[in-house]
Amino acid sequence: MLVAPVFDNQLPFLPYGALHSLYFCVKKLYCLLLGALLLSASFASAQTLAEKTRGFRKFAGFFPFYWDEKGGRILLEIDKLDQEILYVSSLPHGVGSNDLGLDRGQIGQQRIVKFVRSGPKILLLQPNYDYRAVSQNPDERKSVEQAFAQSVIWGFKAEAEEGNRVLVDLTPFLLRDSHQIGDRLEDLKQGSYKAEESRSAVFLPNTKAFPQNSEFEAVITLIGKAKGREIRSVTPDPNAVTVHMHHSFIQLPDDQYRPRAFDPRAGYYANEFMDYATPIDQPIMQRQLVRHRLFKKDPTAAQSEAVEPLVYYLDRGAPEPVRSALMEGAAWWNQAFEAAGYRNAFQVKLLPEDADPMDIRYNLIQWVHRSTRGWSYGASITDPRTGEIIKGQVSLGSLRVRQDFLIAEGLLQPYEDGQPPRPEMLQMAVARLRQLAAHEVGHTLGLYHNYSASTRERSSVMDYPMPRIKMRADGSIDLSEAYAAGIGSWDKRAILYGYQDFGPQADEKAALQAIMQQTLAEGYVFISDADARAAGGAHPTAHLWDDGPNAADELNRLMDVRRQLLSRFSEKALAPGQPMALLEEVLVPMYLLQRYQVEAAAKQLGGLYYTYALKGDGQTVTQFVTPAEQWKAFDALLRTISPRELALPEELLAKIPPRPVNYGRSRETFPARTGLTFDALGAAESAAATTLEFLLSPQRAARLEEYHARHSEQPGLRAVLDKLLAQTWGSKPETGYTGELQRLVQMRTLHQLLALAAAPQAPAGVQAVTALKVEELKQQLEKDQKARDENRRATALLGLRTIRQFEEAPEKFQPAPALPMPDGAPIGSDDCGEL
Template sequence: MKKISLFLLLVCSFQIVKAQKPNDIESKTKGLSKYSGYFNFYWNEKTGQVLLEVDRLNDEFLYVNSLPAGVGSNDLGLDRGQIGDSRIVKFIRSGDKVLLIQPNYSYRAVSSNPDERKSVEEAFAQSVIWGFKVEAEDSGRVLIDITNFLLRDSHQIARKLGNSNQGNYHADDSRSAIYLPNTKSFPENTEFEAIITLAGTGIGSEIRSVTPDANYVTVRMHHSFIKLPDNNYKPRKFDPRSGYYDNEYMDYATPIDEPIVKRFIARHRLEKKDPNAAMSEPVKPIVYYLDRGAPEPVRSALMEGASWWNQAFEAAGYKNAFQVKLLPEDADPMDIRYNLIQWVHRSTRGWSYGESILDPRTGEIIKGQVSLGSLRVRQDFLIAEGLVQPYEDGKPVSDKMMKMALARLRQLAAHEVGHTLGLQHNFTASVNNRASVMDYPPPVFSLNTDGTIDLSNAYATGIGGWDKRAILFGYQDFPAGTNEDEALKNIMVETLKEGYLYISDDDARPAGSAHPQAHLWDAGTNAADELNRLMVIRKHVLDNFSEKAIRQDAPMATIEEVLVPMYLVQRYQVEAASKMLGGLYYTFAIKNDGQTVTRFVPPAEQWKAFNALMGTITPEALALPEKLIEKIPPRPIGYPRTRETFKSRTGLTFDPMSAAESAAGNTLEFMLQPERAARLVEYHARDEKQPGLEAVLNKLVAQTWKAPQLTGYKGELQRLVNDLALKQLLTLAATTSAPESVRGMALLQITELKKWMSKAVLTSGGEQKASLLFGLAQLNEFEKNPDKFKPAPVVNMPDGSPIGTDDFGCGM
């Protein structure tokens, strides 16, 4: 009897233990909220924990972190909707641990031989992103607690704020938590979001301007686990002339006689229902959804501009392949199936972005995401106010400003969507009849015979000719049996034959870049001609500028806000014209494609650019009408100076001399940029017909210091420019980054100028003598230690970029 009782006790105890199964997933998650989808996960309301069920160990997926609620400062670049890193990862188990590991897809062996693939995998490091403890398991599934993984500073905001001198921060667990409304699971992606607070000491002006308390910066960070696409996508070969972003890796299975680096373009998957047909519907269209938060008339303008891309797909033989719709009310923008155009707010105007989530294995774009800054349109409206000056007493306000601003929004939407289709900037399109929306366009306006400004052609309408050719290259679906490499080559040959050229960001943005047709926010077929045309219109606008540029109830001091973009309307065309000096035409030519690889800018064109640039710093160009200066009082209470207004060296009063200094300093800095100076020396050495640096400096000094001296306001402006020219010469001579030939030529010019000044001071008086004496004092200081000499900084211009209209890499 005792044996039977003992046996029953043991059986009951075993059943109790079996029923409890403390390591069983069902037991561990009992009472928790379950979210089913690509990955199932559980939410513990009491503890704030997220438990993830991993049912596919060793299976790869895409992990993306992003910033759904940002900081709100263009300068800091931490905006709502910003996509962070995209990486292929997988969960692997070792004992009681699960590791989230990132394989190294930069180095591969695309081979059917598993040993060959393994040899490459073991040759290069991988990365373990995080480690988790197994909380429970059942039938090949494991349960892990990913709460700490989600509550970290995944977007590296603390580091970015520290690097921008905003303060030292760290993620504060006590002020961070899971953000449940945006934590959910879909059939092809699982999404997690957290409220993250960065605690520290906020010292930077940018972070203080956009946070209630700069010591606690609270944002939201998002994590996406995304199912990788199937293997039916065919990567398309990259061509450096095509204008696409490239996706590259090294393939160690490549035969020795072939290139080991493989390059493919980034693009969406798009197929014709009938590849043999000249025009066919797609198997699945590319659909973009517009943020419902965009108000009218902005919403309609954005939808129309984004929809322009269907013109390009029609030219490639697709019917209704590209569509734009308003995001349905019940749709979730986090769902990977939705390409999104979102309307983003910041404290200041800033860049817009077109970003993509793509499959790193192939370059296939999985999701396009556009972020459009809401304040950009107001800058265009401001520019139009200055040009039209519409606020006349007793007269209705013109609608020209609104029309121009909305025209820009259409172009902006098309531009950023273009990035998410795989296209880079094309900064030579402006010289070819505005051939691409992927350029940065300035508003183009003209002067009517009656003295009014014509804005009817401010921005182009519709997709450009280059854009159509680019989409044809990237998205054409060829019939079975077609030699795709040969077909793509033929498309590119025809593109070149039609006169289209592509030049990239890297060739246009640097201040010392050389291509005379690659510029941001330039217009016209010739940069110097356009600069001259623009200066004529600018003079007319400034000569007639008045309080008609501001609203009836606006303080008179706010004339300055509208004046700034008018006074500096030439700033980007100056940069464009400067590239003609020491410029070099070139193409991204492929061997035997028939393109001219490089050629010098003709000397006559370079001197024309020099004269146009000098025309922007004459006293006549820099002077403001006296009647206008008299109408700009000091700033009233509530309307302080901002980054959008001129700096002042005269205290509270408006300072026209500082405005002139900022404009003239900009021109001279571009003209004597070290890389440009180095090319002037080199090209003249290779071809004596080319303008040399010595000739350029001689003319510069002749038209500044040695020119007949004026009196009064214009005389003061002339002396200002003289001082700036000397500063730039001294800077060039002291710049250790410049080659010694450049520094030597600058030193020669300085030495000759000192001799001239020493004689001129003996016969000069008043302001001219004072200017000469100060210049000689600067020269003496320079001679003491040239390598360490730093002249006083030039007054900076008010903020320009983005001009009411750019990436990092993809922005505009």
């Protein structure tokens, strides 16, 4: 018998027969092992839920789930396959910067989803509710479902199953960037960030089960390379941004809610979808009011309790006197529901200590902290099928109240030596909080802004309020009516339309029509965001943070108040012990007291009254602003850029030193061209440039030209430019400080005029008229080059050089940017973002 030697790392030599036998033995062993593995895998997949979750902590609720402490996993028991639910993501712990817009409590995407099974996979499918067939015919519904794309937002693998119940690992779904924070930070040029699983984990304290909703939360860390100032200012390590993200699986409401038809005059948000089952002679686009479910116990009674009242709960983190102010302001809405025939149907309570704010049963008002003052929000979780509001959630920025206190300090100059602070300051700030709470809760009831309300004695809390500043005969300031108290008369009409319970036997369509006709008969007009915020807006009553029935009259009144305030402005606006440089922060809102009323007055020039009229409702559809009102607005606007109005008292300028160490310039101070020192001319430049930008917007110029062509009595662009140039470049030369301000205004006027001439969206008529006026000004400046006054010659030389730059390439001309105003908005609050 031959025996082969054995070498390291080699098999011994074997004869062919032995080798053949060995091969079949190995093959048989392999098959046995493979079978065992397959049997093991089959056994694993056949494990019951109890076996798979043995030793795990169970949470019983809408969707039962299990906590695997050792693995750090959430296993979700899906016992509702193919059943539609509402999925909502949110941000319970935010980033803390208004500029980044990633606040605590922010509601993210809301969508109807369902778990569907395909073999071993469980898909989280989002049907497309934007396109439907509201029909009893299943084939008709199916044809629409198949016509439009759906979305699978996640896929799971079945870990175990038992009957109709399937277990999946929810953890990867929870540990992703569900709020798209990385995308937002990149869009805002803050850096590129992605969720890092090793630094993320389930947050069990806020992972809870309730009868109608299951709640999950995770600590998510996004890592990247920080590039922006904002993200650096609010994170300990800007390369690692850690927040919390929340996920809610919510039971959809029952079918007892009755959607209400949308009316563009009523002031509500709309739930929109295309219904392909509508008859051909009816609109395919369907719109429903967004509102809460509310029924009367007795719809026939003049006053009735609600079957289930609307209850809002206030964040326990709000301190006094904030807490009481927020509760009082939010509770104003009960006045509107009482006017609609409800008794105690709207209530505000403090969130119970044992209540979870994420529980879907709690409408929430929360107090949000940021590094800078910013917007407040009124958002809602709604049923996309019907527009029913399931939960209202208000987020109120805590720093906003300090801005109102700052404004009060500037208005009252309260810090007399040896005298205690005046209580009016806190009273004004708290009054604003009441109004703010009411405003944001209004959004969660389904209401839009109504920016026309301020012209009708502050008839809605859904407008943005400018503090009403009155001056007494002795020149002192009266703030007793700074902000309105109580719900507005427009708000009562809106709630009546949206929430009145007519009972099952009533003709709801006819009843709603009667309510709307009465609202119109009482003279109420609803004008909202798209009209008030549009560049070159045209509606003479749709403005943010304005006051009074006539914008021009109010602008002149505010300029009178401003002049008086600035003439006596002093260190009395500073609390004892503060650096004198901080006088600038209090000065800013006083110097720019007119900023919002300027925009309001500008809309009267080339303005057009209009309504959201329906055919046959009797409203005036459109109407020009009278020429007299337009010229009054023009004169009021020109007053704001007068050198004498822009000048600050020398006594005041001498009291504002450069910033001390650790008190650097900020968004609340004027930008400066003078280095470290306060720039009085820069402050004037930012104010004057804003007026001129509104006055000479391309849209306004186009309307002036068109309206004059259609009706010759309307002010035309030529007349407006003639008057503007006469009062700026044609005014008598001044010297000294006012002379420098005059030169500043002249050059800003020229830059804005050239910007209008170069605007690609300007129609031919605007371009022609503007080109002519530029040429006429050029001829005047050529003459001024020969003037004896050196300042006049210098200004003419600069103006001509600027015009020549424009003439070389008009299409490429970019006017020199003016210094911007310090941040003003939000002087009030917004949801539009929020919406």
